[in-house]
Amino acid sequence: MSAEQTTTDSGFSYDLTRTLDAPVDRVWQAWTTPDQYARWAYAAPGSVEMDVRPGGAWKATMVTPDGGEFPLTGSYLGVTENRLLVVGMDVPGRPEPTVMTVELDEDGGRTRITTRQTCDTSEERDTAEQGSTMLLDSLTAFLAEGA
Template sequence: MTAYFRPDRIQRGNPMTEERTIREIKITRTIDAKPEQVFKAWTEPEHFTHWFGAPLPTISMDVRPGGSWKATLDYEGTEIPFYGVYSEVEENSRLVFSLIDPNDPEFEAKQAAGENEEAVTLTFTETNGKTKLAFRQTGYLPEEELPQAKEGWVSWFDALEEYLTKKS
């Protein structure tokens, strides 16, 4: 599997001295798979590990409201941890979770300000035997990081489609 995630392309920006604004990334994709398959790819480690970026040496998912998730990517020998908590889980139709990046150079300052997590919302809608996947990420992502973050998610969605196509 091709490693789509490129941490070396993310350039962390300005220190937290500027006014913080909530920003969002939205992506909609139609995937040639049933919502059940796409939902499983997002919620079961044995599927998630095949498409989410670089190799995942550690992954855990307690997919329920209040349950936590953690994934550590291995990109060229560098471990990159992400984690969060599920706030909404509607099987095969909706998934909402927080996304926290403790490697962000501004992590401690963001945490002190209560701005250290992004919220990710996914909706899975069946359309003619396919799944319309709507993605939305909101949080205090610096404006200069938005294009790179969106590019990262688009590449992960490409990998998700590739994985699900090979499975069918």
């Protein structure tokens, strides 16, 4: 996995890239099918709803390692099947959603996945990057199970 952090005039960004041992369509299904997403993305079973199309909404209740739960909501700002998800995440007190981009590229039967996000502060970027790293770790394990 490679990781890059940058600071731009518009904020603090990270890029995480990893090659997964699964074809693109399998990775796409893991990201866009509620029951599969719940199994690897730390979501409470039955809490995930997804309308995977530009302007479609999503929601999930995430479960922390100590058992705490917190609801998340957002929308899909861009969708290209088996290639791109641009996910808006609602943040209380902010007029605009936080945006994370997930890109998938075919790599000889495997998938190169890149997640990107720009945040307002270095602290927010570091927290978001840590969360994305945890998600990619869990996704890697889920795909290895062949589930």
